Amino acid sequence: MKPQQFDKLANEAFGGVLAPAGFSNDKSRYCTFYREVSDGFYHIVMPDLGTRGAWYDVKVFAYSSCLTPRFEEIFPDDLGIPTDIFCHLGSSGIGPDPMEFNCKNEENFRRRFTSTVAPLLESVAIPYLEQFQTLNDLLPEIRSPLSKALATHYVLGREAGHALLEQQRERLGAIDSDHAKVVATLQLIDELLSPPA
Numbered sequence: 001m002k003p004q005q006f007d008k009l010a011n012e013a014f015g016g017v018l019a020p021a022g023f024s025n026d027k028s029r030y031c032t033f034y035r036e037v038s039d040g041f042y043h044i045v046m047p048d049l050g051t052r053g054a055w056y057d058v059k060v061f062a063y064s065s066c067l068t069p070r071f072e073e074i075f076p077d078d079l080g081i082p083t084d085i086f087c088h089l090g091s092s093g094i095g096p097d098p099m100e101f102n103c104k105n106e107e108n109f110r111r112r113f114t115s116t117v118a119p120l121l122e123s124v125a126i127p128y129l130e131q132f133q134t135l136n137d138l139l140p141e142i143r144s145p146l147s148k149a150l151a152t153h154y155v156l157g158r159e160a161g162h163a164l165l166e167q168q169r170e171r172l173g174a175i176d177s178d179h180a181k182v183v184a185t186l187q188l189i190d191e192l193l194s195p196p197a
Contacts, residue, residue, distance in 0.1 A: 040065035057098040058089035062132035084143035
């Protein structure tokens with residue numbers, strides 16, 4: 001299945017299940033669904049087509065706008081996943097192992113969505129996301145080192161996040177990149193580490 005066809009089918013099918021739960025995909029270039037549950041804190045459901053177009057998986061995660069200085073530019077399609085690989089929708093819950101759903105053609109997509117994916121969205125994905133209403137709720141589940149450092153600073157305070165932010169500044173500084181993401185992130189870390197006025 002071609003990406004454009006997949007996006008069109010996924011937007012229709014996932015929207016039928018997720019829109020009644022408050023999700024939208026208005027700002028997505030593809031088929032990423034999101035809902036804002038508190039100020040700057042979002043639930044994300046992202047169908048993700050495999051490289052050969054024969055299957056897709058579904059990534060489910062929560063995200064805070066304070067985890068990147070470029071949030072407005074990259075939301076909702078290009079966000080990093082704070083829980084890292086622990087984001088895949090499966091029959092046993094949200095975890096590290098992606099469950100692949102057939103989408104070789106439209107008929108396969110619709111049949112598999114109706115029989116498996118839609119029920120999992122309702123019984124697994126949405127209840128999983130409900131437990132995360134703020135960054136404070138998400139912090140224990142964050143596995144990305146950069147997201148963990150930023151979230152620790154915002155939730156637990158300057159002292160708690162200081163060492164983690166220093167590690168990330170050293171790591172990113174060693175990359176020696178002028179990529180906008182690296183530059184903006186280093187600038188944010190420097191601001192957070194600078195002594196209060």
